[in-house]
Amino acid sequence: MKNGFRRGLLAATLLAIGAGTDAEDIDLFVGVEPERGTDYPNVVILLDNTANWADDAQYFPDTKQGLAELGAIRTVIGALAPEGEDAKVNVGLMMLDKGSGQRFDGGYVRSHVKQMTKAARAELLAEIAEIESEFSTGGQVTTEVGYSRAMFEVFKYFGGHTSPANAYNDTAGSPVGPTHFGPWRYSGDDVFDRRDAAAFSDSRQTLYKPVVPATETCKSKNYLILIGNGWSPNGEDEVATLLKSVGGDAGQLYQTTSSKVRYGDEMARFLYQTDVSAAPGKQNVLTYAIDVHNRQPSEDHGRLLKSMAHAGGGKYFSATNADEIETALSTIFSEIQAVDSVFASVSLPASVNIRGTYRNQVYVGMFRPDANGLPRWVGNLKQYKLGLVDNALRLLDAEGEQAIDSSTGFIGECARSFWGPASVTQPAYWGNVNGAPVGGCLAVAGSAHADYPDGNVVEKGARATGFVPCAAVTHATSRAVRRRPVPN
Structure with a gap:
């Protein structure tokens, strides 16, 4: 939600109140585009460059599937904006890294996150060409290098600020340091010429x-896109300790045998x-996962990536050829750039009842443009x-609590x-x-996929829960409300 609307909502409300008994309804049609690179979404692509990406x-x-992945990244990055124009998204590339001696396995920044201007896109495409050449x-590491430590490196790269509790x-x-909080590098050797010094x-x-x-302060959204190539045979028991060192929950998201315990999905959760940045307000990272395979799909790997995407607030994609990888990446970037927009009608009509007073309702019509540009x-x-x-006019929710998140200026997650x-x-x-939004209110247990509280998610709760069922729409649940068809 953009700051222009956030300020406009409360400003229009105050103006409506001050207008007296002759006040008319005030309709705000808002569509303000971000103007600075720091307003744009931040995307890190984490590419699995283990030997699985060249598995015959x-x-x-x-x-090779790794070459298909690099080709898909090249195509999608090149199409982020029309030729000669700057794209309104910041993108970086990370890959898996094998440590040596006392240095941990994990991930490294191959190309730092930057706005995809015309020049920056050319730089990233050149970097991809270099990876292809080697x-x-x-360019690859052993299959023993898993995702969880690399995702901890993602946490550090975004800022490594604090724990979910805070x-x-x-x-x-x-404390701060490589294995705790702060932007200290966790993994890899001290000297590594493939790492981006920038x-x-x-x-x-x-x-x-x-x-x-x-x-x-504008709270741009942050995303991780994992492109995974196969199951790592290496156990990750010590990663539980790493998670706990930063206040994370190491409890397994699904039941499995002890030899198959992996922490990639707990890291995504x-x-x-958590809040990855020292900037005001909560700034988390959403995880998307692309499971690349063909003749020999791994049930364990697919289950892990699905859990990572679900727990990380993103989506899971399966890709068995170059076109499907490109489609998955294009879909993800479309969703990332399909920022919520709002038509806000702030109405304070004169009461028609015998008391002659004003009602205090505020109605907000929310819309999110389709990620594929459909109507x-x-x-x-x-x-x-x-x-x-405290004698100050505020927008309140149904519980009587302040509805506005002071750090974002829009409706709070709870x-x-x-x-x-x-x-x-x-x-x-x-x-x-499928593909449903995930709520971010940690204060209400079990609410991530519930209508309560609806927070800042367009689809959840509110008037949509009262619609008449659509007979043409079927779903696995017995719920009578049908807001939209569910894709297969």
């Missing part, structure tokens, strides 16, 4: 320049729940109310609008809908 047993069509001569109070984590603030490449600057948009109508908090449910009901409806 997969019989990948016409090429594909069979040293995600909402701007309290930095402590990602660091020191010549020894030990301290990152965080992806999200500490002075950032951690990135989604059918997700929408909802939500109601809040005006009230006094706010509950009127008309929707007042508690979490199980099974949570949105947990069974």
